[in-house]
Amino acid sequence: MSGSSTLPPPLRLQRAGALATAELDARSRRSPDYAAENEALHALAQALAASDSAMLQKLVDTALELCGAGSAGISLRELASGPISAYRWVAVAGRCANLAGHVIPTDDSPGGVAIALGLPQLFGYPKRHFDCLAHVSPDVTEELVVPICGAQEPLGALWVMSHDDHRFDGEHRRILTSLATFTRAALTIAEAKANAEARATEAETARNALAEAEDAKDNFIATLGHELRGPLGPIDSALEAAQKLAEGSPAVLSALAIANRQVRQLKRIVGDLLDAARSRHGKLSVRPTYTLLGDIVKDAIAVVSEETEQRQHHLHVALPPYPVTVFADAARLTQVIANVLGNAVKYTPRGGEISLHVKAPDPSTIPEHDSTPRQAVITIRDNGMGVPGDHLPHVFDLFSQSNSARNAADGGLGLGLSVVKYLVQAHQGDVSVYSDGEGRGTEVILRMPIVLRSTVEHSAPTTHGIPPIRILLVDDSADATEALAMLLTLDGHEVKRAQSGQEALSLVESYNPDVALIDVHMPGMDGHELAGLLRQQKQCQATRLVALTGSIDTDEIERSAAFDCYLVKPPSLEDLADVLHGTFKQASPETSHTQGPLDDAPRAVNG
Template sequence: MSGSSTLPPAIRVQRAGALVTAALDARSARAPDYAAENEALHALAEALSTSDTAMLQKLVNTALALCGAGSAGISLREYTAGRPAYRWVAVAGRCADLVDRVIPIDDSPAGVAVELDSAQLFSFPHRHFDCLANVAPQVNEELVVPIPGNPEPLGALWVMSHDDHRFDSEHCLILTSLATFTRAALTIGEAKADAEARAREAEKARHALSKAEEAKDNFIATLGHELRGPLAPIDSALQAAQKLAAESPAVLSALAVANRQVQQLKRIVSDLLDAARGRHGKLSVRLAPALLGDIVKDAIGAVSHEVERRHQQLHVYLPVFPVTVFADAARLTQVISNVLGNAVKYSLPGGEITLQVDAPDPSAIPEHDLTPRDVVIIVRDNGIGVPRDLLPRVFDLFSQSQCARDVGEGGLGLGLPVVKYLVEAHQGEVSISSEGEGQGTEVVVRLPIVRRSTVEHSAATSHGIPPARILLVDDSEDATEALALLLALDGHEVKRAYGGQEALAVIESFTPDVALIDINMPGMTGHELARRLRQHEQCVSTRLVALTGYAVSTDARAVDGGFDGYLVKPPSLEALADALQR
């Protein structure tokens, strides 16, 4: 039926007289129906927001109606078994059930139109193309228009007549316009598919990044917990040893070195945990009236030893009047000490550091005016400075220049992210400026926390605690022994237990004022022990304090678990004093 298979399809159908494209211009063309075409154009424009399948089906339905055809369809080029072919991706009319039919290019009217790169009209194509031989009713005429593409046509849009209907030049114009629209629809579809694929990849990348961040945060939390475990007994043992060696300056000197290194480790672990909690909004601040002078004094105390050791000069300029702030005093102390600590660490021996605090006089604020006023804290140094390319990233986790690593004597780049989080938690802002390496650094912290209030200066810190009966429960023998020794040296009566059952046995003959209980113990957890102690007549008035290696942001978790409060391992003497005195 298809004639000589050695001839190209275009030449074969031309010789057979099946190609009658010239008749399009010879036939009388009907008058354009602009109203119908305009309505169809609006419908197609609305269909652009639908799926590719729906869009292409709308196009063939439009071609079928505007050309008065018996069938209409779109053939798109694809590869089947490694060979090019055409698939009828959308079909309307009498051939609608043939959708998804795949036709070899050399047995397709679309292949001829694409080869000739122009619209073509075929007479009785079923006699010359095997692909149409079994189409019923038979095809009397087929008008085919290539769909433009780059570098080659994407396929073809076609209409068929199964009766006496004849196609003319007006039908060819309509089909050519629809073929151009088809290209636009396919381009939009490809762009949309590409955008959706990119969105899926981006979402996949975001999900992978989120999982990686979650794994990193879990690792940091676990690392902090594991580090706090051995740090607790070391810290307690060192403090106990310092009390025992009060008469030996040489021993005290050696212990002081060890103690400074332990405090450095504790700060690193605290920064790790604070950074992880801050990333997830779990680093809380508890606001209360406090004197800014006391906060600054505590922050200076945290760095004064290093300042002296490095023979640096620290100049402090405070307002001459007392300044009351509404802030979390401990967290604000952490902010100032971190910034000062960086200035000390990244300034050379003999360097100069300036701490300047500017604030309005609270006594000048009207009595009933609670509007916060700004306090500005500025820390300047003449140290190594910050490279200009690093300035935009100084608040990122683990962000440090190579110069800072070389000169700064350690550090993980965690302090400034924590500072930024805590400042923003106080509704403030922090900025860093530097003229470059070797040009020093200036950190400016602005906080809207100054209030009118009457707060008296705090008394000097004292570790003296009224003697108490203390039950210490921890499965770590080293941690328990060191902390028990430290508490005993302060005059407390301490009983130790290395698990829940042992603790329950101890209280049969010992009524504690305070029970310090490790939460994570094998066998009986701290929460279960707390619940059972609450039911025991001996412990009706006992204060239960949780010991945990995980730095929870508030004591809500401990209170919910049956405790009156919590302490993070290793507990400082100040924290122990607070827990025992309440």
């Protein structure tokens, strides 16, 4: 069609006689073949499970066959880079199959006219009136076009062409209209599927980004914890040595006591950081043994006793009148109770009331061959600042604190209860927190199936009691070795220091140590390599090799069998006594790397 006319395409076509739609009703209609239609629709329904292109191709093949046409196709609207839109032949069958992908204008095309009029249209010899059909071969006798309606705007058109004497009638219009309706449904399903897949991809991307952020946070927390452990070691050792040197000077001892309390607080924070990072990855496990619940509770109370006295709290403890044997990780359960007690002390005003009540069955009443664990219920209650109602559901979240807790002088990081929940669940138990609101106190209930019939004796207190020995310290940190060497020397030991593996090898040529304390992570020759070389030295055959590390994990232990045991930095005199006497408690690598709020938890593990 010439572009010189300014009339709208439908009007031009009517004047030119190209629109033959009225003839559809005048022509005699062939009888419907419902059996063929039903078979075709069944095949189309199956095609919905295929790809979008395969489904559209099946539609045009069906239109070609049911309408007896020479060509058939689907034109769908696509937006160009500018404001002008066009139709693309996305699926074509018959004589025009080679023109798949052909683009035609929206206004000056059979599809555009049918969509503009909003009804099916029949065109006679459309190539004479539409330049966009110039590439179609052979000539087109008639073209029947049915608009494909959309929810907001037309999606495109479904069309059939005849290239001979075949004429379309009202029955063909009905069939093509039915197929156009099916096409709309299929395109709607395809669009919904694409949108769902896009949202799923976005959700997956968001989940991956969140996981990466969580991993980055965990790595940062772990790294921060390890980095803080380094300077805390020499500071702790130096303070303990200074306290020995300052005996007889009350003013100095008082100042050192303040520093020592602050260092303990830092150690607890670092322990919580490392515990929180490990608990998120399931690496904070428990290693249960038979022990007495009363001993665990007493150890936990000892952890907070100094602070309780300073704040003049009234601590009421109610234990069963009989010894209760439990199968639990004593160090970790002590950490749990001490952590909850520590929160009660921290958030209860001076002179407040704190109670700890333990309810457990008498193991002697359990039948002899009954190994089913019974439940121990530990309730810790205070009349402190309480928890706001809207914050209760989040008390176990990492870094979760209410505004009042965050503003407290010793607010902490909000890590403790997250670790408590993890460790309680590792004992197959549960923990609940209750509060009537701010200023109305808090109640924490721990329930754990850990009570068994077996009985054990009360544990004996530990003391230093280390006879003078020869000790080799190997650490690339001069401050760490100097502080620990001073502390050990004041305790009566003979100490030699080395700041590298090579220097340590040179020292043992003339020095036969009873114990070698070796930093695992040193530049150049690391602790594992040095331990292996020391094992080859005749003079070190009886030397007890102890690894010093920021944290202990299974991979590190499996890396070298040269070490007799592992200690977490900084090693206390209690740790050294346990190592030398062979009385240190067995612990899994995951349970031994940090104390949380416990300074006296066992920190040694067999290599």
